[in-house]
Amino acid sequence: MKKIKRSIFWFRRDLRLQDNRGLYEACKSSEGVIPVFIFDQNILTKLKNKKDRRVSFIYDSIDLLEKDIKKKGGRLLILAGDPCEIIPKLSKSLKVESVFTNEDYEDYATKRDSTIQKKLKTDEIQFIGFKDHVIFSGGEVLKKDGTPYRVFTPYKNEWLKQVSEEDIKDYNPNLKKLLITKPQGIKIVKAISDIGFEYEEYKTKAGEKEAKKLLSNFLKRIKDYDKNRDNISLNNNSHLSPYLRFGCISIRDLVRSSNKLKSDGAKVWLSELIWRDFYSMILDQFPHVEKSAFLPKYKNLKWSGKTDHFKLWKEGKTGYPIVDAAMRCFAQTGEMHNRLRMIVASFLVKDLIIDWKKGEQYFAQNLMDFELASNNGGWQWCASTGCDAQPYFRIFNPISQSDRFDPEGEFIKQWIPELKGYSKKYIHFPMKANEETQESANCIIGRDYPEPIVDHAKQREVALKLYKIAK
Ligand SMILES: Cc1cc2nc3c(=O)[nH]c(=O)nc-3n(C[C@H](O)[C@H](O)[C@H](O)COP(=O)(O)OP(=O)(O)OC[C@H]3O[C@@H](n4cnc5c(N)ncnc54)[C@H](O)[C@@H]3O)c2cc1C
Known part of the structure; x- marks a missing residue:
């Protein structure tokens, strides 16, 4: 690649300096590199919750990145708006020859990048993406x-x-190439409120x-x-x-x-x-998976579940402790262990007979690590509609899963403190405990903790029939 005088490196899903392929290539081929991050309004306006932990996580990661860039003698331009407008305008005003970035494979991102590439081409500016994710x-x-x-x-x-x-x-960029620029007429983001969000605490710390x-x-x-x-x-x-x-x-x-x-x-x-x-x-x-089942035979399954059951599932009030503990933990933290994701997804689809797409969407709105491909793959695996998925007749029993993977009920008790008085024998399904045991556990089922909203054994048969008909 011929030596470039000045380029932009556009950070997107690569908020780090070390082992960053696109940044490495930009620094290698350019005399100076202007680092840029844009809070993309097309993505942010779709987030209905304006106190979204993921936005706080990105905001903090950007803040740390900016501090690290400063230490290296550069300055990260933190902007907000539509990248299809900003990148071409900025490239022209800063007189850069190339825009470097790392590839993003999601549908919205590929369309956005191709629009930008076309616009830049009219000004003879190159747009170069690298595989990194x-x-x-x-x-x-x-x-x-x-x-x-x-x-x-x-x-x-x-x-x-x-x-x-x-x-x-290991692609370690020459960070001495990072530049300080002060473009005119472009608003720099200085606070999370500048992008229309409020800060929401999250459990982990952000950054590289x-x-x-x-x-x-x-x-x-x-x-x-x-x-x-x-x-x-x-x-x-x-x-x-x-x-x-x-x-x-x-x-x-x-x-x-x-x-x-x-x-x-x-x-x-x-x-x-x-x-x-x-x-x-x-x-x-197989881009059709984003909207429907990977396996065509399961495209039109007839979901007969109740709307209020979906609400109870989200709130962690199904009467199945492992499901409820997982959903309460999720609502409060945006995090969920992989085994729990499998249990709650299976429960939604095969016990409550509710469309996996509804669960997928709820996860997408709240998962700290939401990744379209993995979330969709995970849901379709659990719903048996995906490629190489769990066969439809393998239906998780939420009680035995709980007994196997949270044997002492520690996780359950952490998120459902009202069940703390139950022993290992009943914690996975307290409904089985007699009145006396419930009283001594200080938690009456149906009063202090919900009765199961469905009977797992019966629902298993309903699910099997649903999938058999579709076959
Ligand atoms: C219904 C459902 C939805 C899911 N949604 C997502 C999602 O939106 N984003 C996401 O990153 N993962 C998703 N997963 C996969 C998995 O649950 C998480 O990656 C994992 O729990 C993250 O924890 P960890 O980093 O400690 O993983 P570790 O066990 O330490 O694994 C290391 C890394 O491997 C990858 N990984 C692990 N398991 C899987 C898997 N089954 N599929 C794809 N990648 C995997 C992740 O990047 C993970 O960080 C989903 C799984 C299910 C069943």
């Missing part, structure tokens, strides 16, 4: 006949066969340094990941998903870290990272 993008890991995989294990095997040192290279800290702590316990990953009360997994979502850490960094270790835990964890690429590939190669 995944190890392999949509069409890179294909079957021998050139078609996309539909089953995870062969995809994973091919992924492992293809991955080379080049794919997981925190992500690195979480990773290094997790690597100390990764060897037992294969054994512990489903243990809900231990909740000992990496907790890196929001950082991956907003790019506070590089996926290559995670793959390099797990590759250095030989334990079964590290192997299983790598497999989870490959699931992330797999779902990203599915969304890219």
